[in-house]
Amino acid sequence: MEFLSDIASLINSTLRISTPLVFAAMAGIFAERSGVIDFSLEGKMLMAAFVAAVGSYFLGNPWLGLLLAIIACVSLSMLHGFASVTYKGDQVVSCVAINILIIGLTTALAAAWFGQAGLTPTLTEDQRFLEVNLPFAESLKDVPIIGTIYSDILSGHYIFVYLAYLSVPLVFWVVFKTSFGLRLRAVGENPSAVDTAGINVFAMRYKALAINGVLIAFAGAHLSTAVNANFFREMSAGRGYLALAAMIFGKWHPKTALVACLLFGFTDALQIRLQGVELPAIGEIPVQLIQAIPYVLTVVLLAGFVGKAIAPNAIGQPYIKER
């Protein structure tokens, strides 16, 4: 029984930890499928976390914080588009600029407004998202198996967790079953084909980036107004890069990207669970070694499998119509 509840809690935290990764990977799929590299998932996630926390603190409502975070992230996406789509700048440089800008900006603004470098005030319960208990979760709790799955694993998450996993089939549907998705995939593969079909290449890429901004905002808000009750310096902690790796590992495909996100989330959950645990024969594993697991896994997976992943053909190339 002890073992079973261990497993349940491990799955439970995997779902929670993977959430920002899933949002970010889905955001990345939109940008990159349209042919625009997005290394700035990290910066945007951090920006969203900051704006959501600050917005919610001043306005007293986490939903308004989320809305502001969406506005902020879409703006950053547009900035990226302006530099790399309209002005055909180097997409990676534009992303790096955004990432660096946001680290400094969030720290500085927090210092200016709240007097603490990179820290915002703790949110009250009204100002943040709370765990959602699914209906009948309490009464089903003691039913074997079903109770464990429903009440212990599925119930009691923040709203973002549910939204993240709902977003995956939605993204799949949009990308593969709609005319917008067809154009999106085409513009990342061969923008000339899109242009000669009478579709505006630039408009398509901006639309994709706008969706990207909305999705990544959810990841940030999840960090600062749901699992935590404030923003702190560099709280995105590389999740944007990890999500990018998951997206590549998932071959720019929502379903496989989800699997990759869950895998990364699981190793993270596992490393938290393993800390301080004494293994038979080996003894206690140094915490640093355990903490390194997700990163080692990333490197191994990417080194081993990225060769088979084929990026959208036109990725990273600005569209130039006239010679």
Next chain:
Amino acid sequence: MVSPILELTNINKSFGHVHANKNINLTINKGTIHGIIGENGAGKSTLMSIVFGLYQANSGTIKVNGKEINLRSPKDSIINGIGMVHQHFMLVENFTVLENIILGFEGELVFGKNLEKAKKDLNDLCDTYKLNIDLNSTISDLSVGFRQRVEILKSLYRGAEILILDEPTGVLTPQEVDELFKILRSLKEEGKTIVLITHKLIEIMDLTSEVSVMRQGEMVGHTKTENTNKEQLAEMMVGRSVLLRLDKSEVKAGEVLFSVKNLTVKDDLDVTRVKNVDLEIRSGEILGLAGVTGNGQTELLEALSGIRKVESGEIYLEGKKVSDSQNFLDPRELKDKGLAHVPEDRQRMGLVTDFKAYENLIFGYHDQQPFSKSSVLNHRDIISHSKKIMEEYDVRPQSPNLITSNFSGGNQQKIILSRELNENPKVLLVGQPTRGVDIGAIEFIHQRLIDMRDRGTAILLVSVELDEVLSLSDRIVVMFDGKIVGEKENKNVTDRELGLLMAGVV
């Protein structure tokens, strides 16, 4: 009876300093096949890209069916019944035929009913024009000829009444060209108007009823095809009279300078592409190697020039063994021994296109006197050498400091040729010397190759242009599926005969 479907008046278009189209006037009649001929860079593709809405003209008017239209994007052109098959296909390679065709014309937000209707309409169109396309196949699995048909089908599905084809035969085999022409003729019979952009005179004479000639951004003449001939058109294109037939002296072949024994070569995917090939090239002769693209010519040429490893067999230069599977000379060492190589793909292997012309003019010889002394480049000598050689080989413009990619295809090719020929090689390997090169430059390049031969160089000419092989070579070998399937003295050989060998029939 004859009514104009497309009228262009005073079209002008500049790209920076280049005036690509100057006051172009053009009238195209309904239901005709109208040829537009001109050398590379004459402005044909630019003009048609304007008609297709891809570029916007600086000035001028365009009328379709007598009504003036404003073309801001390809969408406007498509609405007005104009379709275009580009030289480089506008297809998404990992999409299916169906997905490529409906792109932009899906007719619904979520795929459903319209998709079924589109399939039916497309299958009807395929039947009408005998296109024989499977809508569910992925583009990357299709041959070039079929990809072109997909482009035609795409235009038809989008309601094209005027179909513009930009150099459609450049990438096709002779058989595929026949098929294409059949399709184009049946389109004409159904009342469609076809505009054929080409630099090949034979296609104009074969297919069109009217022809317009462009030169250096200007329209220099219109005529009915029946009232003109190849020589006259060539003269209009180039602006001077052109020799379409080469004057060539009798071959005076000397001793064997280059030979290949039982050569086998594999490609990067470990597939055997050259199978037990024997070749001998003598001093003072041109050996032509004919064959359809992809039958091992590329790998053979790469192995002979030292770029690719030999799997088995031997290569001899002046009777001395230079390469077998164990010991081989690299391209540099072969070069030092008097072997020059003009690669098939000039932009990938022959040039660094982002470099300046003078840099490309000395590549491979850059560490020799007088270009460099103790590893330091001697700028002044390089420039003066470049100027001299560019004049000698008529490279235009004559500016050593210009970035190589800004030269036309023909002039880029002249840059490579001048670099390689200037060293007076004993053996010269040339791949596709006139691919994408205009008539005037073709004449020049061919004459240079003949001159080299007359001076005693042994030349191997690899070309997919059968006309070129026939007009230059003294002896012709045909390659099919990695093997030499035939050898002929170039006397009374017909292209039919060679065509059968190339197709692997005999």
